[in-house]
Amino acid sequence: MKKKAYRLEDSLGYKLFQASRLMTNTLNRHFKKHNFLLTHEQWQILSRLYEKDGQTQNELARLNEKDEPSVSRLIDNMIKRGLIDRKAHPQDKRINLIYLTEYSKRMEKDYTALAAQTIQEAAFGVDEKELAICLKVLDKVRVNLK
Amino acid sequence: MKKKAYRLEDSLGYKLFQASRLMTNTLNRHFKKHNFLLTHEQWQILSRLYEKDGQTQNELARLNEKDEPSVSRLIDNMIKRGLIDRKAHPQDKRINLIYLTEYSKRMEKDYTALAAQTIQEAAFGVDEKELAICLKVLDKVRVNLK
DNA sequence: AAAATATACTTGTTTATGCAAGGATTCCTT
DNA sequence: AAGGAATCCTTGCATAAACAAGTATATTTT
Numbered sequence: 001m002k003k004k005a006y007r008l009e010d011s012l013g014y015k016l017f018q019a020s021r022l023m024t025n026t027l028n029r030h031f032k033k034h035n036f037l038l039t040h041e042q043w044q045i046l047s048r049l050y051e052k053d054g055q056t057q058n059e060l061a062r063l064n065e066k067d068e069p070s071v072s073r074l075i076d077n078m079i080k081r082g083l084i085d086r087k088a089h090p091q092d093k094r095i096n097l098i099y100l101t102e103y104s105k106r107m108e109k110d111y112t113a114l115a116a117q118t119i120q121e122a123a124f125g126v127d128e129k130e131l132a133i134c135l136k137v138l139d140k141v142r143v144n145l146k
Numbered sequence: 147m148k149k150k151a152y153r154l155e156d157s158l159g160y161k162l163f164q165a166s167r168l169m170t171n172t173l174n175r176h177f178k179k180h181n182f183l184l185t186h187e188q189w190q191i192l193s194r195l196y197e198k199d200g201q202t203q204n205e206l207a208r209l210n211e212k213d214e215p216s217v218s219r220l221i222d223n224m225i226k227r228g229l230i231d232r233k234a235h236p237q238d239k240r241i242n243l244i245y246l247t248e249y250s251k252r253m254e255k256d257y258t259a260l261a262a263q264t265i266q267e268a269a270f271g272v273d274e275k276e277l278a279i280c281l282k283v284l285d286k287v288r289v290n291l292k
Numbered sequence: 293a294a295a296a297t298a299t300a301c302t303t304g305t306t307t308a309t310g311c312a313a314g315g316a317t318t319c320c321t322t
Numbered sequence: 323a324a325g326g327a328a329t330c331c332t333t334g335c336a337t338a339a340a341c342a343a344g345t346a347t348a349t350t351t352t
Contacts, residue, residue: 006262008193009209012277013169013186013265015284018211020166022291023159025340040159041308047154058330063155065164070309072332077307094317094330116152119159122287130279131158137280138161141268145168171310187338204300216339218302223337240300240347 016141019122027118034114036107037081041074043111046083046100050108054097056089162287165268173264180260182253183227187220189257192229192246196254200243202235 008014024040031038038046044064048055055063061071075098078084083104089095123131154160170186177184184192190210194201201209207217221244224230229250235241269277 006258008190008197008261011261011265012269012281013173013261014190015281015288016162016166016169017186019284019287019291020162021211021339022288023162026291027159028340039307040163044154044160051154056330065167066308067310068331069311069333074308076332092318092330096331112152115154115157115159119157122290123158123283124290126283126286130283133276134280134283135158135161137269137272137276138165140272141165142161142168144268144270145165145172167309174310185337202300212338213340214301215303215341218300220338222302235300238300238348242301 012141023118023122026121027115030114030118031111034110036111036114038083038111042078042081042083043115045071045074045078045098046104046108046111047115049084049098049100049104050112053100056095056097058095060098158287169264169268172267173261176260176264177257180256182257182260184229184257188224188227188229189261191217191220191224191244192250192254192257193261195230195244195246195250196258199246202241202243204241206244 027040027043031040031043045060048060048063057068057071057075060075061068064071066074075084075086079086082101085099085101086096087099089097126134173186173189177186177189191206194206194209203214203217203221206221207214210217212220221230221232225232228247231245231247232242233245235243272280
């Protein structure tokens, strides 16, 4: 079986990259359009806190598959914007606990609706079964490379 | 039909984002491991030039779906690293033409092999038909959001 | 030919990432 | 209890992205 020549634009890597970027850019623009001062990366963090408030930076990094420096600075930015608070752990001074603010709690529904809507836009007209297969392949890619 | 509650980690957006990032990070590490001074973004540019040398920044931006400032600075970096040259268009002084260097021409096979290998790693064990469906869905997402 | 418009590119600013290296605090070992 | 290791986080440095605004050159309009 002869292998096809490599063509960037037909490759899984390129298609993944472009689709992902379009998706995150679209979400960013949606947030902006609604005057929500929020990036998709910040949304990822908030999302984790909506599931469980008061997590450590470490946990947030692991859950979102980022390194700790990234999370550290992401959190700095989110604090500046009044989205979260950083509180020292009462027993262990190494640890910071990250909490939602009243503001970000209030915004949960709006943020979530916009995220869900963006995904619907992206998947518009895609057959349910094919979408499920695509998600399965993406999971497999993640397992393969992790 | 009741809509499922939004869960970040089950969402198309999250899975796309993580799979894409794992893929590009893996490629970056592969380049680094072989002492190839190259990022995946730079590889995207080179890839276009391997198909057709001497393109304008404009074309490269359009082909890679980036904006012009990004490409402008990406190219600055690639020139520093000796991967490409920027030459003024003989007739139209607004236009820069971007050319491969002897070095990057010589490296084409190595770079390409590594990119292809990374994609094979990522797709290891994925059924051919399912992969094709996934690629089709990714194309649809790109069309939907563009 | 001068003015207005369009095109190609660059610069400025903010946000985010990856990796390496550096604190501080806690835990473990002896 | 002291020394070393582990844990959690931050800082430094380089790369890249998005958007807005600016510059230079070419083209079109009047």
